[in-house]
Amino acid sequence: MIKVDGDELATSREGSRQPGVDFVALGEPLIEFNQTRGSRGEYLQGFGGDTSNCAIAAARLGARTAYVTRVGADAFGRMFLDLWRREGVDVHGVAQDADAPTGIYFVSHGEAGHEFSYLRAGSAASRMRPATLPLELIRATKALHVSGISQAISDSACDTVFAAIEAARAAGARVAYDSNLRLKLWPLARARAVITATIARCDWFLPSRDEMEQLSGATEPESMLDWCHAKGAPLVALKMGAEGAWVSTRETRTHVPGRRVECVDATGAGDCFDGAFITRLIAGDEPGAAARYANAAAALKIGGYGAVAPLPRHADVMALLARDCPDH
Numbered sequence: 001m002i003k004v005d006g007d008e009l010a011t012s013r014e015g016s017r018q019p020g021v022d023f024v025a026l027g028e029p030l031i032e033f034n035q036t037r038g039s040r041g042e043y044l045q046g047f048g049g050d051t052s053n054c055a056i057a058a059a060r061l062g063a064r065t066a067y068v069t070r071v072g073a074d075a076f077g078r079m080f081l082d083l084w085r086r087e088g089v090d091v092h093g094v095a096q097d098a099d100a101p102t103g104i105y106f107v108s109h110g111e112a113g114h115e116f117s118y119l120r121a122g123s124a125a126s127r128m129r130p131a132t133l134p135l136e137l138i139r140a141t142k143a144l145h146v147s148g149i150s151q152a153i154s155d156s157a158c159d160t161v162f163a164a165i166e167a168a169r170a171a172g173a174r175v176a177y178d179s180n181l182r183l184k185l186w187p188l189a190r191a192r193a194v195i196t197a198t199i200a201r202c203d204w205f206l207p208s209r210d211e212m213e214q215l216s217g218a219t220e221p222e223s224m225l226d227w228c229h230a231k232g233a234p235l236v237a238l239k240m241g242a243e244g245a246w247v248s249t250r251e252t253r254t255h256v257p258g259r260r261v262e263c264v265d266a267t268g269a270g271d272c273f274d275g276a277f278i279t280r281l282i283a284g285d286e287p288g289a290a291a292r293y294a295n296a297a298a299a300l301k302i303g304g305y306g307a308v309a310p311l312p313r314h315a316d317v318m319a320l321l322a323r324d325c326p327d328h
Helices: 050-060 075-087 135-139 148-152 155-170 188-199 209-216 221-230 269-283 287-301 314-322
Strands: 002-004 007-009 023-026 030-035 043-048 065-072 089-097 103-110 113-119 143-147 174-178 235-239 245-248 253-256
Touching: 023 050, 023 155, 023 269, 030 075, 043 050, 043 075, 050 065, 050 075, 050 089, 050 143, 050 148, 050 174, 050 269, 065 075, 065 135, 075 089, 089 135, 135 155, 143 148, 143 155, 143 269, 148 155, 148 188, 155 174, 155 188, 174 269, 188 209, 209 221, 209 235, 221 235, 221 245, 221 253, 235 269, 235 287, 245 287, 253 287, 269 287, 287 314
Parallel strands: 023 065, 023 143, 030 103, 065 089, 143 174
Antiparallel strands: 002 007, 007 089, 030 043, 103 113, 235 245, 245 253
């Protein structure tokens, strides 16, 4: 371990920093307990946290990713470090906190869909602060990914997100932002103010339809996209669930149709979309093609339980896309 300002920073198995990564994600990881449909009292242990899911999804799809966060110096924190290392996610930006736990959430399933219950108050990630950001890692990346959840868990975490954005922008990196609105974490008025300020600082805005209804008051995708651009977003990928996604710039607008698949568990589908979309933009795809790829990846993800276990590999996504063009 390496100590910086009293925190323990994890090192990779090789013990040396990678010279640069495709993108860095910053946020709060959460241990997941996901209810199985076979028994109301049985839960599968897994891993979650929106930006962690995104980083792992991108790594499985071929991107070089790194994660920035704090975890507890506990069994769950060690499990996350092992997970990221297995998945090829760089952990130089992960600090272990001896005085705060790794957060936990539970997923239950019912007629209305999946419902989340959290044990995250005072989590190690909520104690992130700008002074301990791994700036060298952030400045060396091609893109930074952050979310509204990271801004909602504490004032210091919110400040850390903005500091990371400014460091990335100053170094010429792109900034991807998922509003991921969670009104259990903060009131709508504050959420709208912070999210709006962040939209103006991002390159790629990745909201969902439900979030946009609450943030903008609009009910139709076209009006939602107009609102996003008016707030300063150059590129918007509006996730519509089973209805696919809209991809919009100030000049062009494209709808990517949804896919008919059996949904076992939608947990983390949006995070999978984000990771896939960012990966393909970094690889040079135009936004419409990146969204089609991301939509296919998310469709594959919802076929299994948990936020991480069903995340697809690049070959899986390409096989699904190939079904759309059987002659090629």
